[in-house]
Amino acid sequence: MTVCVLHVAAEMYPLLKTGGLADVVGALPPAQSQLGTDARVLLPGFPAVLGGLADLEPVADLGAVFGAGAVRLERGVLAPHGVVVYVVRADAFYDRPGNPYLDASHHPYADNDRRFALLGWAAARIATGADPGWTPHIVHAHDWHAGLAPAYLRAFERQSGRPRVPSVMTVHNLAYQGTFAAEHFGVLQLPQDFYSIDGVEFYGHVSFLKAGLFYAERITTVSPTYAREIQTQAQGAGLHGLLQTRSHDISGILNGVDYAIWNPSADTTIDTRYTAAKPAGKAKCKAALQERMGLAKSDDALLFGVVSRLTEQKGLDLLLSSIPDIVQRGGQLAVLGTGDPALETGMKNAAAAHPGAVAVELGFDEALSHAIIAGSDIVMVPSRFEPCGLTQLYALAYGSLPLVHRVGGLADTVVDASLENLADQLATGCVFETFDRDGIVAAIRRAFALRSRRTDWKAVVRRAMTQNFGWEAAALRYGEVYGDIVRR
Numbered sequence: 001m002t003v004c005v006l007h008v009a010a011e012m013y014p015l016l017k018t019g020g021l022a023d024v025v026g027a028l029p030p031a032q033s034q035l036g037t038d039a040r041v042l043l044p045g046f047p048a049v050l051g052g053l054a055d056l057e058p059v060a061d062l063g064a065v066f067g068a069g070a071v072r073l074e075r076g077v078l079a080p081h082g083v084v085v086y087v088v089r090a091d092a093f094y095d096r097p098g099n100p101y102l103d104a105s106h107h108p109y110a111d112n113d114r115r116f117a118l119l120g121w122a123a124a125r126i127a128t129g130a131d132p133g134w135t136p137h138i139v140h141a142h143d144w145h146a147g148l149a150p151a152y153l154r155a156f157e158r159q160s161g162r163p164r165v166p167s168v169m170t171v172h173n174l175a176y177q178g179t180f181a182a183e184h185f186g187v188l189q190l191p192q193d194f195y196s197i198d199g200v201e202f203y204g205h206v207s208f209l210k211a212g213l214f215y216a217e218r219i220t221t222v223s224p225t226y227a228r229e230i231q232t233q234a235q236g237a238g239l240h241g242l243l244q245t246r247s248h249d250i251s252g253i254l255n256g257v258d259y260a261i262w263n264p265s266a267d268t269t270i271d272t273r274y275t276a277a278k279p280a281g282k283a284k285c286k287a288a289l290q291e292r293m294g295l296a297k298s299d300d301a302l303l304f305g306v307v308s309r310l311t312e313q314k315g316l317d318l319l320l321s322s323i324p325d326i327v328q329r330g331g332q333l334a335v336l337g338t339g340d341p342a343l344e345t346g347m348k349n350a351a352a353a354h355p356g357a358v359a360v361e362l363g364f365d366e367a368l369s370h371a372i373i374a375g376s377d378i379v380m381v382p383s384r385f386e387p388c389g390l391t392q393l394y395a396l397a398y399g400s401l402p403l404v405h406r407v408g409g410l411a412d413t414v415v416d417a418s419l420e421n422l423a424d425q426l427a428t429g430c431v432f433e434t435f436d437r438d439g440i441v442a443a444i445r446r447a448f449a450l451r452s453r454r455t456d457w458k459a460v461v462r463r464a465m466t467q468n469f470g471w472e473a474a475a476l477r478y479g480e481v482y483g484d485i486v487r488r
Contacts, residue, residue, distance in 0.1 A: 005140050014052065052078070054076060055076055114188075136165060221252050221253075270371055271289075276399065290332070302332070331448070
């Protein structure tokens with residue numbers, strides 16, 4: 001039997017991307033399709049989504065709901081993989097310029113509760129026959145934006161008396177929960193008793209993510225270590241109690257890399273292509289990056305790269321404290337990102353204090369992100385917590401050794417260049433245990449020491465580039481989860 005799966009998310013690369021969620025939703029369905037799953041995607045009708053789909057056609061009128069006026073379900077195709085994408089067409093909700101979640105003042109839209117309730121509700125409508133030609137066996141909700149989909153599936157089952165289509169809830173980042181004031185519950189069109197501790201209520205608020213975690217048949221996270229961490233008080237973000245009760249329903253499935261996009265032998269956005277067997281082009285990428293960012297031209301300078309949201313979660317405050325240690329040892333730092341104004345200012349001040357050694361570009365630039373990944377010797381991902389992390393996986397593919405905090409998916413994917421791991425031919429980067437200045441500085445010192453041992457350095461770079469984190473393994477694991485649900 002071909003299993004039909006509807007992925008529900010707020011963004012999907014290359015249509016719309018604000019973070020790693022888009023990369024996952026862009027890569028997982030095609031990987032599943034290669035294995036015989038009929039995987040489709042449901043997205044809000046943001047302008048970038050509508051503009052990027054081919055053969056867009058109407059599927060169903062969904063009526064006037066959530067105050068959005070007349071809502072339509074449309075269907076198109078995303079090239080080159082040919083993934084079918086459904087779109088919730090509600091221009092009053094989604095036809096807005098700029099960030100999909102924030103207004104011009106960088107505040108969340110006041111109607112985000114209704115905008116993303118509609119997304120989950122539309123998913124449940126597809127699961128109950130809105131498209132006469134296709135019905136999913138599984139609804140797979142991603143992050144809080146889709147968190148109400150499992151709740152609406154339960155509600156529709158109660159209303160119709162027909163068995164519901166089961167659901168999977170994937171947590172990409174537990175810190176973002178989609179919480180709204182309790183008085184917003186009334187606009188969600190859910191049964192009144194769903195607002196309870198055994199439902200969507202969360203410390204006197206409505207939580208979209210909690211709804212998904214409570215009502216979905218299975219829960220997945222994007223790495224095995226993160227699956228364990230979120231069941232602890234320290235990293236459970238207030239949801240650890242619920243997650244502990246559902247421990248047997250939780251699977252940690254490591255994200256993958258789309259090597260069609262992140263591959264230094266085929267990447268047209270970088271200065272010179274290269275491979276593990278013929279790595280000479282990497283030095284040219286480094287020189288090009290130094291010139292692009294205004295850093296001193298030097299092949300000997302150990303170049304640290306950062307491509308990240310500038311937030312405390314990503315450990316960028318810790319990185320700021322360690323910049324003098326990098327510079328004093330003759331290193332360089334290239335930063336691309338945007339986020340917390342205080343961290344943006346701190347990075348800019350560091351660049352001003354160390355001209356030629358520290359360069360910062362605020363904002364997001366996909367081509368520059370590839371250039372930094374390819375041109376750096378070390379890519380820093382010093383996160384306080386990290387559900388999976390994709391940056392370190394991209395860095396490995398490009399032979400840019402990740403320097404990471406041993407947490408979440410970073411712990412699952414990077415092996416520290418300790419003497420023991422070098423001897424056992426396991427090392428792929430630098431890992432620090434304690435989230436403090438001493439911890440990160442020790443890892444920075446280890447990176448400089450490794451670079452001074454040229455034979456070891458080349459061996460670790462080669463090993464990093466031959467790691468395989470392709471999506472096929474993740475697609476197989478998700479297939480096992482779906483199979484368990486369908487068999488039940």
